Amino acid sequence: MPDLHPAAIAFRDPAALLDRCEIGGVRRVYGEPGYESGAVLPAGDWSPLSDDLPARYAPNIFTRDSGLVEFFRLPSTVTDLQSLTALVGELGDPFPVPLAATDDPPGEPVTHRLPESGLRPGLHIDNRQNLSYADCDGARRRLCVNLGPGGRHLLLVTTTIKSACRAVRDRYETHHPHTEDFWRFLGDRKRVSVLRIRIDPGEGWLAPTALLPYDESTEDEELPSATASWLGHWERGCFGPLI
Template sequence: MHPAAIAFQDPARLHARCEIAGVRRLTLRPGYETTVVVPDDDWQPLPTGYPERFAPSIFTRDSGLVELFRVPETVFDIHTLTALVEMLGDPFPITLGEVTDEPGLPVTHRNSASDLHLGLHVDNHQNLRYPDRERARRRLCVNLGPGSRYLLLTDTDIKSVCRTVQDRYETHTPATADLRLYVTLRRPVHVLRLRIDPGEGWFAPTAVLPYDESTSGQQLPSVTASWLGHWDRGVFGPLI
C-alpha cells in the first residue's frame, strides 16, 4: 500500500495537528450518496514513529506530494489570493470556486449535480486511467475562515485500491466507487485528519489520494477557495 506523502520538517509539528482513525460505510443516509465511506470518528494521536511513514521518498513526484502552508500576509481577500495563484507557475490553473461550509459536518464535499455528500472520494476532473494517474493536477485549497477545518486523507492511494478490486486495473479509470468496494470487502484503510486554520492551505494529489474535508467539532463556518494545477513543490514555505 502506498501511504500519503506529506512534506514536513518536524515530526512533532505533524503530531500536533494530525490524528488518525478507521473508516466505516454509511448506507442510505439522508443527504449522502447511496453508500459512502466516512471516518469512524475514533480519532487517535498518531502512534510514535508514525510521521516517518508519511515522509516523502526520493521517488515521490511533486504531483504526489501533500503540502501544508500559511498564506502570505500580502493576501487579504479572494482577489489577492486569486492573483497569487496565477503566479505560482501553472499558467492555466482551473478555478473550482468558493464554498461555505457550516460547522459540525463530518464530511463537506458534495456532488454538484445531486448536492449529496460524497464521503471520502477521488477527484476525476481529468478522468485519467490507471497508468496516467500521477499526471493529474494537484488540488490547492485555502481556508478563508472564520472557522478552522480539517483535511481528510486516506493512507492508501486509489491505484493500490484498484489493484485489489479490479481484475484489469491497468486499463481501468480509478473512481470513488473503487474505494467504496474496497471498504465493503473489509480491506484495511485509515484516514488522517489534518487541522487547517484560517489563513492556511494545502496542496494534495486528490485524483490519487482519496480525501474530503470536515468541520466536525468547530463552532464557526468556514469558506474555502480551491484550484487545480501543476505546481512544483515548495512554492510556499513549509507550515510543518
C-alpha cells in the first residue's frame, strides 16, 4: 500500500514553502572517499516545486504530531546554546535527548557522519531508537537549530521508510527499519524524490527522521554553520510557524 501522505509539512502560506524549497532526484556513490559504499546523495538536479505540490505535502486529519515536519524561528530571548537548551527543556518533553553538535564547512552535499567510521551514509534514517515497523510512526522527532553563521538546507526524502520496507521485506510487520532498507528499495529501481529546504541562521526544524530518510547540506553556501539537535516527543505547534 503506498504512502498516502509520505511527507506531511506544516505551512500556512504555500508561497512561503515554494520560496524556500526545491525538489530533485538522488544518486548512489560507490568507492568515493569519505562516503559509505552505496551512499545516497542528492542528484543535484534541483528544480522549483510546482504550484500544486505544497497541497500534496499538507497534513490531513490522520497526520500524527510525531509524523509532522515543522519549521520555526528561534525567539529573540534565545541568545546562546545555554538559553536554547533551557528552551528545549520547556517544550513539553521532560526528557529530551541531546545529540552531538555539528560544525560543518560550506560546500558539503550531505553533512552527517557515522560516529563509528567517520564516513557519510548520505540520506539515511535515524534508527537510534531501534523501533519496529509498527512503532516507528511514534518515534521521537528530531529538533535541529541552525546556529550559523552560514545557511544550510534540510534534505527530506518524500517516501517513508515504511513504504520501502513493504516493498523489500517479506515480513515487514516485525522488521526494524534501517537505512539498508532504503538502499534495497533504490536497488529495485524504485524512484524517489528529495526536498531541499533552506534553513537560515536562527531557524530550525522538527521532523520524523526515524520515518523519512534525511540529511542536511551546506552545498552552495559560502560560510560554515553549526547545529544543535535533540530528540523528543513534542506536540505540533510548540513553536510559532515559520512559513
